[in-house]
Amino acid sequence: MIRDQAEGLRELVKRSKDFAAKARPARLARIISVTSGKGGVGKTNVVVNLGIGLARRGSRVLVIDADLGLANVDIVLGLTSRYNLYHVIKGEKKLQEIIVDGPEGLKVIAGGAGIRELANLSNSQRVQFIASMSELDDYADIILIDTSAGISQNVLGFVLASDEAIVVTTPEPTAIRDAYGIIKAIALENKDAKIRLIVNMAANPQEAEDVASRIEMVARQFLDIGLDKLGYILRDPAVPESVLKQKPFMVAYPTSKASKCVEVIADRLLGLSEEDTFKPKGFKGFIFKFVSLFKKGVA
DSSP states (O other): OHHHHHHHHHHHHHHHHHHHHTOOSSOOOEEEEEEESSSSSOHHHHHHHHHHHHHHTTOOEEEEEEOTBSOOHHHHHTOOOSOOHHHHHTTSSOGGGGEEEOGGGOEEEOOOBTOHHHHTOOHHHHHHHHHGGGGGGGGOSEEEEEEEESSOHHHHHHHHHSSEEEEEEOSSHHHHHHHHHHHHHHHHHOTTOOEEEEEEEESSHHHHHHHHHHHHHHIIIIIOOOOEEEEEEEOOTHHHHHHHHTSOHHHHOTTSHHHHHHHHHHHHHHTSOOOOTTSOOHHHHHHHHHHHHHHHTOO
16 A cells, blocks of 8 residues: 555656646746634635735636635635535546636635545645646636645645745734744745735734734744735725625725725735746646655645
């Protein structure tokens, strides 16, 4: 059994290297994992509404709900998806076959809620699942991966293999502590990881700046890394109201304070410089990095 698994992994590594070696010169998808140290910080709402903001700016955006076992992107969007990641993991469907259309051109791959098998993937299942994403480069310019909260192997696998990571926190002390925890976990594995920070549910811009600056200072002092303060989203009654309506607040309340904040974040995200062109891009690069992490025992 162990021998078979080892042979399978070697074959997957070879295929992944072939993917990277054959990368097209054309633009490939930009892979961004959005994560948080703890639940309840509004991460999924940030992902969905940021996706809409990016789509409004002409980007083809695909959101993957990788909060394995507790997925709810489709609920926030008011979508009904017949198939989800569970069917992909089971080998019943391909990822391209479960993509559904969301508002304003957004594309969505739903996760599976309450499914134990998704929350407890083996290392080989996780790598095989990542490998199945290789063809998604053709479907989007930007792929937002909504991970689970915390520092599980699933979360770190997605984050460390992505081009960049966005950590979402709130001004709540426990959220700040746990945001630093996930940043530390990422930095310990890759000090060069591109990590950005969004402060959600801030009472005002000054509170958001104070929180972001505090995390940035501690990360610089104790981890010797720099963080990019991507922006903040103000606390806004439009947000819980939109959740009840199962409509993103960018759609239901386009002029709300929260929507305006997301517009600013989308602009900043699209205005950032490109990655090193010598590094493998898109899901080919994502798979290559993920498999390398698996070999080191991280993922």
